[in-house]
Amino acid sequence: MPFSPTPPVVDYRAVAHSAGFQNLVARRRGFVALALGLAVAWFGGFLLLTSYAHGFMQTVIAPGLTVAYVLGLSQFVLVWCLAAAYLRTSRRVFDPMQVAVAAAVSTGTTEARA
Amino acid sequence: MNGTRLFFFAAILIVTLAITIWASRRTTTTSEFFAAGRSVTGRQNGLAIAGDLMSAATFLGFTGLIYLSGFDGWVLATAAIFSFLLILMLFAERMRNAGQYTIADVLSFRLSRRPVRAAAATTTLVVVIFYLVAQLVGAGLLVRALTGMSFVPAVILTGVAMLGYVVFGGMLATTWVQIVKAVMLLMVGAAMTVAILWQFHFNVLDLFDSAAANHPLGDKYLGPGGSNPNPLNTLSAGVAYAIGTAALPHILIRFFTVPDAQAARRSVGWAVGLIGAFFVMTSIIGYGARALLPAGSEEATAGGNLAAPLLAQHLGGGEGTFGGDVFIALVSAVAFATILAVVAGLLLSASGAISHDLWFNVFRPNAGAAEREGTAVARISALAVGVVAILLTILLGDSLNVALLVGLALSVAASANFPALVLCMGWRRFNTPGALVGILGGLAAAVVLIMLGPQVWPGGESAAPFPLTFPVLVSIPFGFFCCWLGTVLTPRRVEDESTYYELLVRSQAGIGAEEPTSH
Numbered sequence: 001m002p003f004s005p006t007p008p009v010v011d012y013r014a015v016a017h018s019a020g021f022q023n024l025v026a027r028r029r030g031f032v033a034l035a036l037g038l039a040v041a042w043f044g045g046f047l048l049l050t051s052y053a054h055g056f057m058q059t060v061i062a063p064g065l066t067v068a069y070v071l072g073l074s075q076f077v078l079v080w081c082l083a084a085a086y087l088r089t090s091r092r093v094f095d096p097m098q099v100a101v102a103a104a105v106s107t108g109t110t111e112a113r114a
Numbered sequence: 115m116n117g118t119r120l121f122f123f124a125a126i127l128i129v130t131l132a133i134t135i136w137a138s139r140r141t142t143t144t145s146e147f148f149a150a151g152r153s154v155t156g157r158q159n160g161l162a163i164a165g166d167l168m169s170a171a172t173f174l175g176f177t178g179l180i181y182l183s184g185f186d187g188w189v190l191a192t193a194a195i196f197s198f199l200l201i202l203m204l205f206a207e208r209m210r211n212a213g214q215y216t217i218a219d220v221l222s223f224r225l226s227r228r229p230v231r232a233a234a235a236t237t238t239l240v241v242v243i244f245y246l247v248a249q250l251v252g253a254g255l256l257v258r259a260l261t262g263m264s265f266v267p268a269v270i271l272t273g274v275a276m277l278g279y280v281v282f283g284g285m286l287a288t289t290w291v292q293i294v295k296a297v298m299l300l301m302v303g304a305a306m307t308v309a310i311l312w313q314f315h316f317n318v319l320d321l322f323d324s325a326a327a328n329h330p331l332g333d334k335y336l337g338p339g340g341s342n343p344n345p346l347n348t349l350s351a352g353v354a355y356a357i358g359t360a361a362l363p364h365i366l367i368r369f370f371t372v373p374d375a376q377a378a379r380r381s382v383g384w385a386v387g388l389i390g391a392f393f394v395m396t397s398i399i400g401y402g403a404r405a406l407l408p409a410g411s412e413e414a415t416a417g418g419n420l421a422a423p424l425l426a427q428h429l430g431g432g433e434g435t436f437g438g439d440v441f442i443a444l445v446s447a448v449a450f451a452t453i454l455a456v457v458a459g460l461l462l463s464a465s466g467a468i469s470h471d472l473w474f475n476v477f478r479p480n481a482g483a484a485e486r487e488g489t490a491v492a493r494i495s496a497l498a499v500g501v502v503a504i505l506l507t508i509l510l511g512d513s514l515n516v517a518l519l520v521g522l523a524l525s526v527a528a529s530a531n532f533p534a535l536v537l538c539m540g541w542r543r544f545n546t547p548g549a550l551v552g553i554l555g556g557l558a559a560a561v562v563l564i565m566l567g568p569q570v571w572p573g574g575e576s577a578a579p580f581p582l583t584f585p586v587l588v589s590i591p592f593g594f595f596c597c598w599l600g601t602v603l604t605p606r607r608v609e610d611e612s613t614y615y616e617l618l619v620r621s622q623a624g625i626g627a628e629e630p631t632s633h
């Protein structure tokens with residue numbers, strides 16, 4: 001099967017400017033910016049503390065348990081939660097919007113943004 | 115050689131060989147060779163991606179680092195799991211929607227195809243060769259330590275098995291070898307974790323407390339700073355793992371094997387769950403080795419790398435007992451399987467860069483991808499890269515620093531691939547010169563700074579002109595800067611920006627993406 005990146009039938013510029021598509025991209029970007037912003041802040045803070053605040057990170061909360069381990073474990077919990085939230089939002093919100101955009105393209109009813 | 119170990123090692127080879135024979139009958143077209151016919155399910159692909167990350171470097175390396183110096187070893191695990199958010203939210207669906215077989219497909223999609231493809235294929239090859247040599251050195255050391263076989267035959271044995279999987283079984287064999295290994299490694303890790311916790315009546319804090327009591331640092335062993343006096347080194351290692359992991363070619367090409375973007379997304383969901391669970395287990399295993407192995411075992415663990423197998427022997431009843439023999443043989447064989455599966459994935463991504471990117475799109479763009487020729491060139495490229503990697507490994511020998519090579523691979527991926535991948539999907543003005551300057555600039559910065567760094571420069575830490583082992587704190591911003599500079603110094607071109615819309619629509623809505631082939 002030859003690689004053909006440009007099927008001639010789709011006017012990509014028109015689709016890109018359609019209201020449905022722009023709405024999809026804006027909502028997905030909003031979600032990703034928020035989620036990655038949170039994760040970068042939490043992980044970046046942890047990494048900075050790990051590098052520079054040895055004393056604080058070595059604080060023993062209970063015998064055997066340090067601040068470092070609690071914050072390290074919290075990275076996994078945060079990644080799991082954000083990944084689950086992204087998968088759920090994609091399934092419930094982004095996928096249906098994507099189907100609508102594709103349907104509009106295949107029926108030639110893509111509407112330009114007002 | 116010890117009979118129990120021989121039995122387990124042979125069992126691994128036989129099982130993977132059987133998978134390869136099965137897969138080779140289902141691998142005739144180019145799409146089957148590189149992308150398993152896009153027929154891998156989300157869950158299967160998730161297991162395979164998890165397998166790629168659960169390498170010898172993370173299973174043996176992280177547990178060994180934790181055993182030797184405590185928390186510092188686990189920071190890299192948190193960085194690697196963080197990188198999966200970048201993969202999930204920035205790359206997984208877009209790679210599937212916009213690409214065919216390689217990263218260069220995505221990078222060159224909207225830009226002038228030949229030069230960008232050549233540059234992207236070059237960085238893929240650099241990353242893969244260094245990663246491959248690192249894994250093969252690790253394989254040689256591991257097999258030598260566990261079976262008594264000497265280094266060169268051990269490397270050749272691993273290399274030949276790797277070539278067999280890839281050349282005959284393509285992506286299908288590579289994926290299933292990885293899946294089988296991932297399941298075995300998760301089971302072995304879980305068994306070790308339960309066996310360790312059993313000794314502490316399932317009180318994790320008791321385990322950590324005993325580990326700290328056995329280490330000269332005491333409670334400080336449970337916090338950072340045990341291995342790395344220079345804070346910038348800790349920081350840069352974390353950044354290299356967090357961003358470099360997300361731009362590794364052998365992980366990103368796995369998204370081409372699933373039927374659609376939804377499956378690509380789900381596969382990251384599986385991978386994040388499994389890898390996270392595995393990395394949490396590595397902290398238990400690493401601290402468990404400190405708490406349970408007799409004092410003074412550091413020497414026997416060979417730089418920490420054998421801490422997990424030795425702990426398995428201890429948990430099974432100790433040296434010379436039947437249980438101890440079986441458990442160490444099992445863990446060692448699974449560690450060996452891990453290396454086999456990871457090197458196969460690496461080799462396949464290198465083969466894609468040579469045959470799909472360089473051969474069919476740069477040197478012979480008008481040949482048309484004749485199916486027969488397509489897989490033949492792919493198989494020959496795999497063979498060539500594999501032989502070069504095996505020879506390099508033997509030539510450079512067992513004194514090579516494995517961590518340095520992995521660091522180089524991650525740094526190059528983070529500095530050369532990551533900026534261009536992000537910008538080509540998110541910046542309309544981004545153009546061909548920007549991508550070229552960015553990819554080559556990031557590559558050059560990473561390689562030059564590693565050369566000037568303490569691991570390569572003669573005289574070590576005090577003499578090196580550049581103080582950091584991992585150059586990413588400088589080379590990633592430099593890669594982005596080069597992308598920007600190359601773009602703004604050249605005039606706007608309408609084609610570059612109109613293809614931006616095509617890539618945008620295709621990557622965000624899946625319109626025009628590669629269809630799965632039916633079997």
